[in-house]
Amino acid sequence: MRPEVATRRWMLAPALLLFAAVAVLPIAELVAMSLARIDWIQGKANWQYVGLSQYARVFGDPLFRAGAFNTLLFAAGAVLAQMVLGFALALMTTRITRGRVLYRTVFLLPILVPGIVIGAIWKLMYNFDFGVLNQMLGVFGLAPVDWLGNGATALLAVIVVDVWHWTPFVFLLMLAGLESLPTDVYEAARVDGATFWQELRHVTLPLMLPAIVVTLVFRLIVSVKVFDEIYLLTGGGPGTATEVVSYTIFRRFFTEGQTGYGSAMSVVVLFALALAFILARAVTRRREATT
Amino acid sequence: MNRARLQSLTLHAALVACALVVLGPFVWIALAGFKTQISLMLGEIAFTPMLDNFRELLFSSTSDYLANFRNSLIVAGASTVIVLVVSTLAAYSIERMGWPRWVVHLFLLGAAVFNAIPAITLVGAWYVMFRSLDMYNTYAAVILAHATLNLPIGIWLMATFIREVPRELEEAARIDGCGTLALLWRIIVPVVMPGLAATAILVFIHSWNEFVVALNLTAKQTATVPVAIAKYAQEHETKYGEMAAGALLSTLPALLLLFFGQRHIVRGLTAGAVK
Numbered sequence: 001m002r003p004e005v006a007t008r009r010w011m012l013a014p015a016l017l018l019f020a021a022v023a024v025l026p027i028a029e030l031v032a033m034s035l036a037r038i039d040w041i042q043g044k045a046n047w048q049y050v051g052l053s054q055y056a057r058v059f060g061d062p063l064f065r066a067g068a069f070n071t072l073l074f075a076a077g078a079v080l081a082q083m084v085l086g087f088a089l090a091l092m093t094t095r096i097t098r099g100r101v102l103y104r105t106v107f108l109l110p111i112l113v114p115g116i117v118i119g120a121i122w123k124l125m126y127n128f129d130f131g132v133l134n135q136m137l138g139v140f141g142l143a144p145v146d147w148l149g150n151g152a153t154a155l156l157a158v159i160v161v162d163v164w165h166w167t168p169f170v171f172l173l174m175l176a177g178l179e180s181l182p183t184d185v186y187e188a189a190r191v192d193g194a195t196f197w198q199e200l201r202h203v204t205l206p207l208m209l210p211a212i213v214v215t216l217v218f219r220l221i222v223s224v225k226v227f228d229e230i231y232l233l234t235g236g237g238p239g240t241a242t243e244v245v246s247y248t249i250f251r252r253f254f255t256e257g258q259t260g261y262g263s264a265m266s267v268v269v270l271f272a273l274a275l276a277f278i279l280a281r282a283v284t285r286r287r288e289a290t291t
Numbered sequence: 292m293n294r295a296r297l298q299s300l301t302l303h304a305a306l307v308a309c310a311l312v313v314l315g316p317f318v319w320i321a322l323a324g325f326k327t328q329i330s331l332m333l334g335e336i337a338f339t340p341m342l343d344n345f346r347e348l349l350f351s352s353t354s355d356y357l358a359n360f361r362n363s364l365i366v367a368g369a370s371t372v373i374v375l376v377v378s379t380l381a382a383y384s385i386e387r388m389g390w391p392r393w394v395v396h397l398f399l400l401g402a403a404v405f406n407a408i409p410a411i412t413l414v415g416a417w418y419v420m421f422r423s424l425d426m427y428n429t430y431a432a433v434i435l436a437h438a439t440l441n442l443p444i445g446i447w448l449m450a451t452f453i454r455e456v457p458r459e460l461e462e463a464a465r466i467d468g469c470g471t472l473a474l475l476w477r478i479i480v481p482v483v484m485p486g487l488a489a490t491a492i493l494v495f496i497h498s499w500n501e502f503v504v505a506l507n508l509t510a511k512q513t514a515t516v517p518v519a520i521a522k523y524a525q526e527h528e529t530k531y532g533e534m535a536a537g538a539l540l541s542t543l544p545a546l547l548l549l550f551f552g553q554r555h556i557v558r559g560l561t562a563g564a565v566k
Contacts, residue, residue: 007471008388012398015381015442022439023405026416033419045419089309096302105553106310109317111560112545114500116517117538120524121320124531130334132319168313169560176561225409228502228517232524246411246503253415254507266412277407278400 027270034264040257054264064265066240067248070155074244075223078162082219083212085163086170091204093171094178104175107168115165119232122161123148126233148234151241158242161229166222170215177211178204213284220280224273245269317542323535331531344536355511356537359519365430366505366515367498367544370437374494375487377438378445379453383475385446386453387461399450406443410436414507421508428510436508437498444497445490451562452486453479489559492552499544516541 034054036047058064089107093100110118125132126147134144147157185207189199205212227246230236236243236251249269253262323331325340348356385395413436421432456479464478480487502517509518520541523534548556 004388004471008384008390011380011384011388011471014377015446018377018435018439018442019401019405022417022435023413026413026420029420030412030416033416043422089306092302092306096299096306099303099306103306103310104557105549106313108549108553108556109545110313112496112500112549112556113542114502114517114520116500116502116520117541120520120534120538121316123524124323124331124535125316125319130332132334135334164312164316172557173561176557221407225411227409227411231502231506232521246409249411249415250503250507254418259415259419262415266415270408270412273407273409274404277404281400281403 027267030263030267030270033260034267036260038259040259045259050260054261055268057261058265058268061248061265063240063243063248063251064245067236067243067245070240070242071224071226071244071246074155074159074162074226075220078159078166079216079219079223081159081163082167082170083216085167086215087174087212089167089171090174090178091200093175104172107171109168110165111169111172115228116232118161118165119229122157122164122229123233126157149238151238154234154238154241158229158233161233162223162226165229166219170219173211173215173218174208177208181207213287217280217284221277320535321539323532324539326532326535328530328532331535344532345540348533348536348540354533355514356516356519356540358512359514359516360540362430362509362513363499363515363517366433366437366513367495369430369434370441370498371491371495373434373438374441374445375491378442378449378490379475379480379483379487381446382449382453383479386450387458388471399446402443402446406447410440410501411503414504417504418507427508428513430513432508433505433513433515436504437501440501440504441494441497445494448490448493448559448562449483449486452483452490456482485555485558486562488552489555489562492548492555493559496545496548 035049035051037050037054039046039048093103128134128144128146128149131147133147137144145153147153181204185203186199189203194202225246226244227250230242230244230247231250234242236247245265246269249262249265252258252265256262322338324344325342326335326338327341327343330338348354381398384390385398417432417436418427421427421429426432460478460482461474464474469477499515500517501515502521505515505518506521509515514522516537520534520537523530523537
């Protein structure tokens, strides 16, 4: 073996070892556990093989169904709002000359703060009795709203928190993208007398498309993982109004101690998302190749 | 007033409004941290600032906040170091050491797919695994989990930064008879130092902020700051003031990094997403 080959192997080895021991092995363990009913007797696991029956249960589980539906709704709603707002903010920022860095500093703040802290902040702001939102409603003589305790507003309230949390991230990526666009095409568009909307539609958006797609995929990946805010704000309620799959897994596996069943649910979510990601990647790659 | 000036004023007005929407909640929680529970519940606008919440949080015998803070520093620090070392080695190996293309693609795809998987789906398996290894409620368990979760982003970022290093630099060193490890340490690392800083800051913040893994793999002795804050919100009688004070203090590392390393943060967040 040539010496470089030996070197490049051992240099890759630590990463492969970590992935094997802390990612692949646990996934294999999950699959094994998903085929069994596991009871904990004095800290010892007692396995009873049940085949694929727990998978059938996952798809019929009303909590899981509500969770899957809400997760999709949450991800679609939050990410769409973040993309539009973040893009608009970035576009505005590129049109000012002074103070760009200051605005960027302020907008960076929510990205860096723990999700649980964001949850804590909004839990106080949404509070029925003394939250700032209801105080503002009171100023206008309006009745207070139970934002998180009402099935009609709870999911929307959680989406608002996520939009507040992550629009700055979209803003940052869009700003970086806009700042790196060539200036000559804009001059050409000006010379041709293009209006703002024409310029946006025919110059900016097409040029920004790759950055937009990457940001969109980034955001979708993170938003389907949502857990912290739900844990702190609503615990999935009221009823199943804000139940998301991460929370359902947590509930079944940890709160209720259904090790085997929780594993089956984890396996379903894990492979569904991995597959969705690979498909999304294939589609965006193909588009890149054809254009 | 001319048109350009009017436009500029309108834009600044809109951006200031957005900045207020972003800052408002932070100001509100900061104020809440200095209020008594009663003042908070009455929704007082004018109030006498009190340090009671902070005193209770930091020095009371029933509060573990300082220990939580130390735990978070240990976990985030150690997992950052692991990610930096492991991902730099791996990134250099796949970028510059002549692996067949399919190996590189497969490795990066695997890392990207792993990055798309929610941590909660793995936490159950980790819990069972670390329990059977007697590692539940140890720093090592959380550190290993955090390091692995952040490894894809570390490899991705370091590969992007190493790719930008001119090959001529290495070739010159090779001719001088430099070994691979020495080359990496003496030539590559100094050149990608800003990239390493960006990766370090990002991984540190990810680990510092991480909740669901820490929640399920730690107990009292190793609980991190987010776990502690969540506990304040979940207890029978929610201690709002202390929760606010704890939340406020937990943002200190982020504020420090924002102040001193903003350039690196922006670079880390945007690298790879924008060419």
